[in-house]
Amino acid sequence: xxxxxxxxxxxxxxxxxxxxxxxxxxxxxxxxxxxxxxxxxxxxxxxxxxxxxxxxxxxxxxxxxxxxxxxxxxxxxxxxxxxxxxxxxxxxxxxxxxxxxxxxxxxxxxxxxxxxxxxxxxxxxxxxxxxxxxxxxxxxxxxxxxxxxxxxxxxxxxxxxxxxxxxxxxxxxxxxxxxxxxxxxxxxxxxxxxxxxxxxxxxxxxxxxxxxxxxxxxxxxxxxxxxxxxxxxxxxxxxxxxxxxxxxxxxxxxxxxxxxxxxxxxxxxxxxxxxxxxxxxxxxxxxxxxxxxxxxxxxxxxxxxxxxxxxxxxxxxxxxxxxxxxxx
Amino acid sequence: xxxxxxxxxxxxxxxxxxxxxxxxxxxxxxxxxxxxxxxxxxxxxxxxxxxxxxxxxxxxxxxxxxxxxxxxxxxxxxxxxxxxxxxxxxxxxxxxxxxxxxxxxxxxxxxxxxxxxxxxxxxxxxxxxxxxxxxxxxxxxxxxxxxxxxxxxxxxxxxxxxxxxxxxxxxxxxxxxxxxxxxxxxxxxx
Numbered sequence: 001x002x003x004x005x006x007x008x009x010x011x012x013x014x015x016x017x018x019x020x021x022x023x024x025x026x027x028x029x030x031x032x033x034x035x036x037x038x039x040x041x042x043x044x045x046x047x048x049x050x051x052x053x054x055x056x057x058x059x060x061x062x063x064x065x066x067x068x069x070x071x072x073x074x075x076x077x078x079x080x081x082x083x084x085x086x087x088x089x090x091x092x093x094x095x096x097x098x099x100x101x102x103x104x105x106x107x108x109x110x111x112x113x114x115x116x117x118x119x120x121x122x123x124x125x126x127x128x129x130x131x132x133x134x135x136x137x138x139x140x141x142x143x144x145x146x147x148x149x150x151x152x153x154x155x156x157x158x159x160x161x162x163x164x165x166x167x168x169x170x171x172x173x174x175x176x177x178x179x180x181x182x183x184x185x186x187x188x189x190x191x192x193x194x195x196x197x198x199x200x201x202x203x204x205x206x207x208x209x210x211x212x213x214x215x216x217x218x219x220x221x222x223x224x225x226x227x228x229x230x231x232x233x234x235x236x237x238x239x240x241x242x243x244x245x246x247x248x249x250x251x252x253x254x255x256x257x258x259x260x261x262x263x264x265x266x267x268x269x270x271x272x273x274x275x276x277x278x279x280x281x282x283x284x285x286x287x288x289x290x291x292x293x294x295x296x297x298x299x300x301x302x303x304x305x306x307x308x309x310x311x312x313x314x315x316x317x318x319x320x321x322x323x324x325x326x327x328x
Numbered sequence: 329x330x331x332x333x334x335x336x337x338x339x340x341x342x343x344x345x346x347x348x349x350x351x352x353x354x355x356x357x358x359x360x361x362x363x364x365x366x367x368x369x370x371x372x373x374x375x376x377x378x379x380x381x382x383x384x385x386x387x388x389x390x391x392x393x394x395x396x397x398x399x400x401x402x403x404x405x406x407x408x409x410x411x412x413x414x415x416x417x418x419x420x421x422x423x424x425x426x427x428x429x430x431x432x433x434x435x436x437x438x439x440x441x442x443x444x445x446x447x448x449x450x451x452x453x454x455x456x457x458x459x460x461x462x463x464x465x466x467x468x469x470x471x472x473x474x475x476x477x478x479x480x481x482x483x484x485x486x487x488x489x490x491x492x493x494x495x496x497x498x499x500x501x502x503x504x505x506x507x508x509x510x511x512x513x514x515x516x517x518x
Contacts, residue, residue, distance in 0.1 A: 039356045041514070043366040295356040296349070 013114055017094055025247040026056040032290050039294045066236040071143065074233065078141035083234070083241035086134025090248035092127045096120040097255050098181055100265045100275040112275065113182070121179040124256065125166055128211070131245065132158040135230050138242070142233035150229025153219045153301065157210055160308035161217075165207035167316035171200040171323040172260045185264030192263040199319040201261040203312050208253040210308070213246070214289055216296040219304055254285035363514040367487055370500050374490030376508055377455055379480050382438045384456035385431050385469070386477035388449060395475055396450035399426040403442035403451055411435040412442060429471035434464045454479045458500060487511045 030045065030053060037044025045052025070079055098113030117123055132154065139151020173179055175196060176187035184193075194201045210217035219229075226232070231242045258264060258281040265274035272280075299307065341347075367373050377383065388396045399416030415428035443452045456478050461467055486508025493499045 035360065037366075038360045038364065041359060041362065041365045043364050043368070046366075046368065047371065291353065291356065291360070295352050 009110065010114070013110075017114065018091065021091055021094060021248060022244070024251060025244045026060065028247045028251070028286070029056045029059070029243075031286075032293075035287070035290045036294050039291075060240070063236055063240045068236040068238060069233075071233050073143040075141040075143065078137045079233075080238075082134050082138035082141055083238045083245075084134070085137060086131055086245045087241045089127050089129075089131040089134075090245050090252055092130075093124050093252050094248075096123050096181065097252065097259070098185070098264070099255075099278050101182070103275070116180060116182050118178070118180050120181045121169060121173065121184070121260075124181075124252075125162075125169070128249070128252070129158070129162060131249065134242075134245070138234065139230040142230070144233050146227040146232045147230050150226045150232070153226075154213070154230060157213075157217065157219060157304060157308070160305060161207045161210040161312070164203050164308065164312035164316040165211060167313070167320060168200045168203035168207065169260060170316075170320050171197045174320075174323050174327055181259050181264075185259055185266065188263040189266055192261065192266075194261040197261065197319065197323070199315055199322070201257070203316045203319065204260065205257065206307075207312055208257065209289070209292065210304070212249045212253050212289070214250065215293040216299050217304060218298060219301055250286060250289050251282070254282050254289065257285050258282055365511070365514050367511060370490075370492040370498075372489065372491075373487050374500050374502050375511070376481055376484050376486045376488055376502070377457065378484040379482070381455060381457075381481075381484065382440045382443075382453040384433070384454055384459055384477055385436075385442070385451055385474055386454045386456075386479050387429065387451055387471065387474040388479070389475055394423075395425060395429075395471070396448045397426050397429065397446075398424050398448045398450070399429075400447060402445045402447065406441045406445040407436075408439060408441065409435045409437055426471055429474060430468055431474065432468045433459065434467040452480065455481045455484070483508075485510070 033055070034044040034052075036042075045055035048054040048058050070076060095114045096117055098111075098116070100112035102109050102111040104110070135154045135158075136151045139147040139149075139154070142148070172184060172193050175193060176184040178184060178187075187193075213219075219226075231239055234242065258278065262281050262285075265278040267274070267277035367375060369375070390396055397414075399414050401414045401416070404410075404412040404414045409432075411432040411434075413428060413430040413432075414426050416424055417427040419425055438453060440453050446452075451474075454477055459467070487510075488502045488508040490500050490502045493501065
């Protein structure tokens with residue numbers, strides 16, 4: 001009986017997480033378009049529903065009813081596989097992301113995470129790396145110049161930026177003596193890691209922008225010079241898979257920034273429920289990601305590479321060194 | 329403010345702490361929370377054009393309600409598109425007036441030469457600008473319809489509240505007391 005209840009609880013939580021993650025891109029596209037509009041002194045979507053709230057739904061219906069086109073020259077197997085490979089890792093990552101410690105509902109204690117792995121951080125970084133394969137397959141299978149160029153750029157960019165990203169979290173792991181995200185958050189109960197690790201945070205943030213392929217590092221899908229990059233040939237529901245994956249990666253990176261550097265669900269000054277604190281910080285960082293997107297122009301490709309290898313990598317190594325000296 | 333600081337400590341310190349990036353971010357942040365300048369045209373607002381605007385033609389009428397037009401056909405002569413048809417006749421009072429006065433709006437290029445040529449101050453181009461149609465025949469407007477058209481505006485250059493209606497055709501009618509707002513009010517000029 002006990003084990004049945006536990007399994008039921010896990011399945012229930014799983015269903016809730018999947019449902020939330022599938023629905024999340026809908027408000028996010030609306031918010032992004034609103035932010036874009038207001039930065040440019042426009043209003044953004046206004047006509048479908050109150051202040052355009054139903055616009056993402058209309059767009060979703062449009063995407064679902066569009067022709068699902070596969071080019072004749074394309075590799076059909078990889079072409080159909082790529083969106084799924086791009087979509088699955090963001091979902092897998094959220095297994096290890098806690099949104100709070102635990103809450104007690106009706107006398108039972110429910111933990112607000114699906115799995116507390118002792119290698120949680122390693123798992124997240126590893127699984128998030130798989131998403132690149134979706135992008136590379138998409139570009140390769142499309143058999144189109146733009147898509148191949150886009151996916152080649154992604155390949156190079158992802159590999160360059162995964163390294164400083166991985167190095168920048170080592171400082172956090174050293175402070176918490178653990179790779180479990182719960183322990184990392186508990187270690188920040190007194191003071192947030194961003195105070196101890198400003199350099200680590202900076203490197204992680206910039207590398208995260210590049211990992212999420214957001215402006216100013218959105219070279220894989222540069223509209224101006226590459227059409228749309230790796231998803232040039234995709235349409236309809238397959239294209240929307242890439243979109244969903246992109247938005248989920250933004251959410252996941254914001255969650256990771258909050259967990260690693262901004263104290264997770266620990267609040268300051270104002271006593272709010274821990275989950276509310278976590279969601280507030282999460283939405284703040286999602287907003288920052290969108291704000292950056294509509295502020296900066298895109299970096300040139302050689303600049304992107306030199307930032308990755310000549311600036312971020314030495315900085316992250318220096319961060320490990322400094323943290324190590326202080327730990328001694 | 330950030331811009332001033334950035335200029336002061338330009339060079340290595342500014343470069344190392346990305347002050348120029350912060351400058352850009354502060355600019356977009358201030359724009360994010362500033363008033364939008366979008367004119368919500370068909371739904372809520374409508375543009376009232378300036379007096380110089382050349383829209384739909386109208387025929388001016390005198391105190392007795394008759395048209396000023398004396399059917400001299402000068403407008404028809406000067407029209408570069410030959411879109412004005414005037415047929416004169418003499419009414420009971422012995423005055424010369426147009427029996428037929430038709431403008432083919434589908435051919436008109438809204439140059440305003442008819443307005444310049446008119447010796448009797450009868451024809452002019454007014455404020456109305458929403459008259460597209462699916463049928464080119466309905467774009468041929470007769471004398472009485474021209475006399476009923478709205479004239480020029482007094483001030484213009486304003487945005488007024490309006491309402492979109494799709495019941496009979498598509499119309500955007502101005503609502504409220506006609507007090508408009510300056511469209512430029514939220515636009516920053518440096």
